[in-house]
Amino acid sequence: MTKKIITISREFGSGGRFIGEEVAQKLGIAYYDKDIIGQIAEQSGLSPKYIQENAELSPKKGMFAYAFTGRDITGKSIEDIVYEAQRKVILEIAEKESCVIIGRNADFILKSRDDVLNVFIHGNMPEKVQRICKLYNVSESDAVKMINDTDKRRRTNYNFYTDQKWGMADNYTLSLNSSQIGYPKCESIIMQCI
Template sequence: MQRRIITISREFGSGGRFIGEEVAKKLGIAYYDKNIISQIAEESGLSPEYIQESAELSPKKGLFAYAFAGRDITGKSIEDIVYEAQRKVILELAEKESCVIVGRNADFILQDRDDVLNVFIHGNMPEKTQRISRLYNVSEQEAVKMMADVDKRRMINYNFYTEQRWGKASNYTLCLNSSQLGYERCEEIIMECVEE
């Protein structure tokens, strides 16, 4: 089965977003990341700013944040509404065209399709710290804090909505260490797997 959809989950600072963008360019297919925020906002009726902050990251740093989130009479929280809107948009995009989708639990949302390649990009702490320091113009100490915060919030969101463990190898087709392989080699491996 030819794989036509690539999902990229990634640790903060591993270059996963950059790798996904390059793969999409080289394959000549659509690339979805922050550019789907407006669609999710439209679907959910919430502001794009709120979606940008909440669609992939947990609102707080603990799993209980979801359990105790304010819920309406149907039992849904705002986070649930965001997740459902995001899920609908991702399913529609996958149906419409070949594409690369970064983050947003897309690997789980598209798990019933057999034309999906799920990739998890991770890296070594020194390289990720340097990359974040450079990209966000912060100290290495601040970069380490940012990394811990973003990854923890991604993990909580993923674990809550998928009932799986974020970053666990068995949830993905490929797990690549961008620090050891380099971005270019990661891109080549992903493309080789898609073109098989």
């Protein structure tokens, strides 16, 4: 098999992380998610805890607030430094091996490559709520709040750094609704396409 990279962007609660992990395991290729936090921290000089909390999510809920968050004399914010470190790590990983990369704007970062399959996993709210309730042991109202907040912060980060709209089908090779077709079918479709 020639080198293939799969990027998976996902709505919170849609199971995208789980689907990506299963695809990587079944294909026998590397899986990158939170395990690249250490590499990003090393590149940026920031703590792994800070990277975990801020590398994929905007620190603020609105685009306007995000654009003007703590910039230094060069015009760079801490978030810009994190994004550049994240970008460098993702480019290095893609050069090295076949893999699945979860989130972190990897679809945009690797868009000029022809060996990348970009996937967006989304789902219906009732199924996402039930999944979050079960995973985090929270009430339905808390699950809805978590989903809305996380997706808004992902959207803001993505839109700010890519000049594209998060979740828009044009940005991805595949857009799959895990609530309607199920996780195994999502995995199967991704593996057939790769």
